[in-house]
Amino acid sequence: xxxxxxxxxxxxxxxxxxxxxxxxxxxxxxxxxxxxxxxxxxxxxxxxxxxxxxxxxxxxxxxxxxxxxxxxxxxxxxxxxxxxxxxxxxxxxxxxxxxxxxxxxxxxxxxxxxxxxxxxxxxxxxxxx
Numbered sequence: 001x002x003x004x005x006x007x008x009x010x011x012x013x014x015x016x017x018x019x020x021x022x023x024x025x026x027x028x029x030x031x032x033x034x035x036x037x038x039x040x041x042x043x044x045x046x047x048x049x050x051x052x053x054x055x056x057x058x059x060x061x062x063x064x065x066x067x068x069x070x071x072x073x074x075x076x077x078x079x080x081x082x083x084x085x086x087x088x089x090x091x092x093x094x095x096x097x098x099x100x101x102x103x104x105x106x107x108x109x110x111x112x113x114x115x116x117x118x119x120x121x122x123x124x125x126x127x128x129x
Contacts, residue, residue: 005124009048010073010102014063016093024058027092031061038085039076046072061093070108073100077111 018027031052039050046068053062067073080086089095098117100108109119 004126007122007125007127008069008103009127010067010070010100010104010108012063012065012067012073012076013097013099013101014065014095015097015099016061016063016089016095018054018059018061019092019094022092024054027058027061028054030088030092034085034088038083039079042079044072044075044079047076048072050076070102070104073102073104074108074111077108077115 018024036050036052039047048066048068050065051063053064054060055062065073065076067076098112098115099120100112100117101120101122103122104112104119112119
């Protein structure tokens with residue numbers, strides 16, 4: 001069980017729009033067979049979750065990721081930049097927003113700034129997981 005007001009976990013949230021020339025079926029298949037599978041098989045030590053969601057009208061997607069700390073989130077961004085799916089995601093989606101929530105170190109902040117990311121620092125609370 002977590003402690004009160006001592007969370008180091010980092011959450012990344014990416015907002016995307018499905019490109020008009022990509023069908024929902026193709027996007028869903030790519031998410032499951034390429035994106036989620038690829039990240040899952042990396043077995044990133046500090047990765048907790050990597051999940052895709054589609055809006056009810058299938059025009060927008062959201063990726064919610066969580067990491068033990070900002071070093072884990074930094075590793076995910078480095079792995080993504082070096083991955084074969086980095087360009088593939090842009091074939092299906094336009095990234096419209098990148099948000100980070102949590103306690104972040106300077107290295108991660110510099111890297112995420114390059115993505116146009118917005119930051120919200122951790123203030124207090126708890127997580128029972």
